[in-house]
Amino acid sequence: MNKQITANPLSETLRHHPDGITGTELQQISALTETDFLTAARDLWDAAELVGVTKQGCCGNRCSFACVAYMDLEYRWKLAHRGS
Numbered sequence: 001m002n003k004q005i006t007a008n009p010l011s012e013t014l015r016h017h018p019d020g021i022t023g024t025e026l027q028q029i030s031a032l033t034e035t036d037f038l039t040a041a042r043d044l045w046d047a048a049e050l051v052g053v054t055k056q057g058c059c060g061n062r063c064s065f066a067c068v069a070y071m072d073l074e075y076r077w078k079l080a081h082r083g084s
Contacts, residue, residue, distance in 0.1 A: 008049075010040045014079045020053040023073030038071075044079075045070055051080045 013029050014021065021029075027037045044050045045064055052058030052069025053076040059067075062080045069075035 008040050008044055009036070010044060011079070014044075014050075014077070018078060020076030020078035022076050023071070026077065027073065041071060041077075049080055050077050052077060 009032060010026060010030055013026060017026075023041065026041070027034075030037055030040075032040065041050070045067070048062035048064045050067075050069075051060050051062055052067055054060055056075050057068045058075075060080075064070070069077060
């Protein structure tokens with residue numbers, strides 16, 4: 001397992017939402033400060049550990065900052081599957 005994803009405070013919540021969760025919902029559930037939430041989310045996106053969902057236009061190719069859902073709280077985010 002990727003050590004960064006294990007240490008990230010958002011990872012466990014995301015594991016419980018395999019079909020995705022909006023960034024806004026994730027922020028509310030996490031109870032992190034806005035700064036801490038944005039840092040944790042950006043770390044996962046930049047490590048290509050997050051993707052958007054295909055129904056919202058994400059290709060699922062772990063595009064990191066090039067993803068249409070990158071850091072957009074209205075999009076659904078989910079953990080990228082290993083090997084995808």
